[in-house]
Amino acid sequence: MNAEFFALLVKSQVIVSIAWVSLIGLCATLQISLKEKVLRTGMFFVSWIGVIAGIIICLFAPLPLVVDILPWFSIAEYHYSISLYVTPMTAWFITLASFLFAGIATFSGTYLHRDSGYLRFFLLTAFAQLGVYFVSFSKSGDLLFFGWELVGLSSVLLIGYFQNHENAARQSVKAMVSYRIADAFLIVAMLMWHGLQGDADLSQVKALSGDKELLWQFTGLCLILGSLGKAGQFPFVTWLPRAMEGPTPSSALFYGAISVHLGPLLLLRTYDVWFSYPWLRVVLFCIGGITSIETTLVGRTRANVKGQLAYAVMGQIGLILMEIAFGFWKLALIHLSGHALLRTWQYLRASAFIQDLNENKELYLWFKSARFNYIESFLPRSFERWLYPHAVQGFHWRQVELLFVVKPVFWLANLLKGKK
Amino acid sequence: MKLYHDTLYCVFPSILSLLFLPALRRRPKLIAILLLLPLSYVALCTFVHLNENLDHNSIKFLCLSLLGLAVLLCIRSLELVDSISRVIHIVSSLVLLVAACSLTMLIEMNALLNAAVGLLIGTASIAIGLMADIELQWKQKLDIHSGGGAAYLFPRHSGIILCALMLFGSIPGSLLFLIEDVMLHEISEFSVAGCVLVLMVTGIASVSAYRLFTQNFCGRTLYDLPVALRRDPSRWLGILILLFIVVGLTPALFLK
Numbered sequence: 001m002n003a004e005f006f007a008l009l010v011k012s013q014v015i016v017s018i019a020w021v022s023l024i025g026l027c028a029t030l031q032i033s034l035k036e037k038v039l040r041t042g043m044f045f046v047s048w049i050g051v052i053a054g055i056i057i058c059l060f061a062p063l064p065l066v067v068d069i070l071p072w073f074s075i076a077e078y079h080y081s082i083s084l085y086v087t088p089m090t091a092w093f094i095t096l097a098s099f100l101f102a103g104i105a106t107f108s109g110t111y112l113h114r115d116s117g118y119l120r121f122f123l124l125t126a127f128a129q130l131g132v133y134f135v136s137f138s139k140s141g142d143l144l145f146f147g148w149e150l151v152g153l154s155s156v157l158l159i160g161y162f163q164n165h166e167n168a169a170r171q172s173v174k175a176m177v178s179y180r181i182a183d184a185f186l187i188v189a190m191l192m193w194h195g196l197q198g199d200a201d202l203s204q205v206k207a208l209s210g211d212k213e214l215l216w217q218f219t220g221l222c223l224i225l226g227s228l229g230k231a232g233q234f235p236f237v238t239w240l241p242r243a244m245e246g247p248t249p250s251s252a253l254f255y256g257a258i259s260v261h262l263g264p265l266l267l268l269r270t271y272d273v274w275f276s277y278p279w280l281r282v283v284l285f286c287i288g289g290i291t292s293i294e295t296t297l298v299g300r301t302r303a304n305v306k307g308q309l310a311y312a313v314m315g316q317i318g319l320i321l322m323e324i325a326f327g328f329w330k331l332a333l334i335h336l337s338g339h340a341l342l343r344t345w346q347y348l349r350a351s352a353f354i355q356d357l358n359e360n361k362e363l364y365l366w367f368k369s370a371r372f373n374y375i376e377s378f379l380p381r382s383f384e385r386w387l388y389p390h391a392v393q394g395f396h397w398r399q400v401e402l403l404f405v406v407k408p409v410f411w412l413a414n415l416l417k418g419k420k
Numbered sequence: 421m422k423l424y425h426d427t428l429y430c431v432f433p434s435i436l437s438l439l440f441l442p443a444l445r446r447r448p449k450l451i452a453i454l455l456l457l458p459l460s461y462v463a464l465c466t467f468v469h470l471n472e473n474l475d476h477n478s479i480k481f482l483c484l485s486l487l488g489l490a491v492l493l494c495i496r497s498l499e500l501v502d503s504i505s506r507v508i509h510i511v512s513s514l515v516l517l518v519a520a521c522s523l524t525m526l527i528e529m530n531a532l533l534n535a536a537v538g539l540l541i542g543t544a545s546i547a548i549g550l551m552a553d554i555e556l557q558w559k560q561k562l563d564i565h566s567g568g569g570a571a572y573l574f575p576r577h578s579g580i581i582l583c584a585l586m587l588f589g590s591i592p593g594s595l596l597f598l599i600e601d602v603m604l605h606e607i608s609e610f611s612v613a614g615c616v617l618v619l620m621v622t623g624i625a626s627v628s629a630y631r632l633f634t635q636n637f638c639g640r641t642l643y644d645l646p647v648a649l650r651r652d653p654s655r656w657l658g659i660l661i662l663l664f665i666v667v668g669l670t671p672a673l674f675l676k
Contacts, residue, residue, distance in 0.1 A: 031576065116575075153586065156630065160638060163571040169638030173631050180623040187619070191604055413499035416492060
């Protein structure tokens with residue numbers, strides 16, 4: 001098997017995904033109804049192509065591998081092409097993601113049976129799958145940003161999936177605001193990278209030292225801040241628990257498995273840009289640490305299963321970021337994979353939690369004993385009592401957001417509208 | 421005028437085809453605004469290109485003023501009650517944004533910018549046309565204004581409007597992606613303040629466009645409304661949009 005064969009495998013993954021999105025999109029636009037079985041089987045089939053191709057690439061391909069698909073467009077000195085760059089890390093991530101997409105296709109087939117938004121759900125999931133391919137495999141920063149936005153948009157629209165729920169719509173807008181703020185940092189990072197290097201080629205970073213070192217550091221900082229939005233890390237900690245308004249399969253896929261882990265993946269992919277600056281590693285470590293502690297404490301006070309899971313996800317991703325800051329990227333990748341699989345299972349079983357407790361005695365006994373073995377029980381009682389009300393309030397972070405982000409913008413909007 | 425061929429090529433067919441909708445035929449003011457937007461963009465760019473003796477600072481001042489105005493329009497759109505005027509605010513701010521970017525750019529890029537303006541106004545006019553249609557139906561059959569939850573009654577309308585809003589508002593591969601990616605590179609070399617303003621406009625515009633959709637189409641549905649109210653557009657509208665994308669958008673994305 002030569003490099004051309006593996007290039008063909010990589011291309012086939014992306015092209016099949018594009019064809020699948022186009023097919024569902026065309027049917028949705030022309031109002032052609034597709035049977036539930038066709039949608040379910042189609043997504044399952046597309047995902048398994050990804051899994052099989054991914055396993056073959058991981059095991060046998062001469063990695064890293066560069067695959068040029070087509071030149072997109074070129075204006076003046078700007079040349080945009082759809083080129084892919086496959087490393088062992090990204091090949092593994094795609095295999096994992098495709099496996100989870102296949103599982104979600106099977107679960108959603110029955111979970112959303114006869115739901116009016118069945119086609120919409122599968123269309124948005126197909127968009128997300130394509131976006132994940134671009135984020136993982138893109139060779140240029142521009143294509144990565146394209147995929148990043150596709151995943152973000154599908155995520156927002158799936159939070160607002162139940163269109164007759166007012167709260168779902170409101171929370172999806174809030175998630176969009178968080179995404180847009182974080183994405184602004186990412187686009188600035190790509191812009192700086194493009195300016196410093198001449199292109200935002202993720203396969204090589206040409207020079208980090210010299211008179212432009214400060215600008216490279218700023219680029220690294222923007223990359224870190226840009227990755228925090230999707231990962232639900234400090235200061236973007238409030239949107240993820242609210243995002244549980246969407247259907248359970250989408251919560252599992254986006255907020256347990258794929259979307260939230262794109263932040264660490266981005267940092268792993270752009271390792272060369274920021275890792276050589278110790279202060280950036282300290283910043284990342286502190287962000288991960290603060291998020292882990294905060295979300296663990298807040299998560300303990302939540303009464304609903306999906307809310308607790310959301311905080312637990314953020315806490316674990318904080319730990320993954322700390323591992324990345326230390327330079328343990330292999331450990332981070334293993335942690336990320338195990339975490340994604342576990343959380344997907346937990347989200348999908350969340351609605352049957354009480355049934356599980358009743359049927360599984362061992363789980364019941366573990367749950368009873370684990371409830372009182374939390375690490376904060378070692379804290380002084382008075383401190384614990386002081387901490388609890390603040391944790392219930394999410395350490396007042398929503399109020400801070402409201403005061404410094406939302407209110408000023410709407411105050412200005414009302415002022416411009418002419419309302420007193 | 422040949423320079424602006426792309427803009428006019430994209431805009432006029434889509435606006436004219438929307439005249440099939442009775443709601444738009446009854447509101448000529450809206451058609452006039454939609455037609456005036458590309459014309460004012462063309463006029464502004466022509467003015468700058470004809471006055472080559474304008475110095476760098478004047479262009480910079482003009483560019484920053486346009487961007488500032490675009491930010492204000494975008495922010496204003498967040499709190500407006502009338503959905504159609506909200507779309508007009510968003511689309512106007514984005515046209516101002518493209519116009520500001522076009523002042524700073526290389527002449528080779530104008531084809532891209534013109535196509536972007538064409539795409540922007542074309543998709544916005546689809547959204548406006550369908551919103552006006554829904555409004556007309558609410559008023560005619562129920563004698564009330566729409567109060568959210570319209571997705572249940574107008575599922576196809578809502579899908580097409582969402583696509584249109586996303587296409588000009590925030591979807592990657594659309595105008596905002598081009599602005600954020602291509603235009604931002606150019607404007608960053610011209611002015612850092614301009615760069616910040618561009619990011620503000622694109623961010624607020626996408627949030628405002630999506631918020632507009634959720635406020636009108638999502639939420640509690642009035643299930644007791646007569647089912648006869650449903651009068652969604654038939655397949656021709658889907659075909660029209662496909663034609664618009666194939667004829668108008670694709671050449672813009674594959675510019676050489």
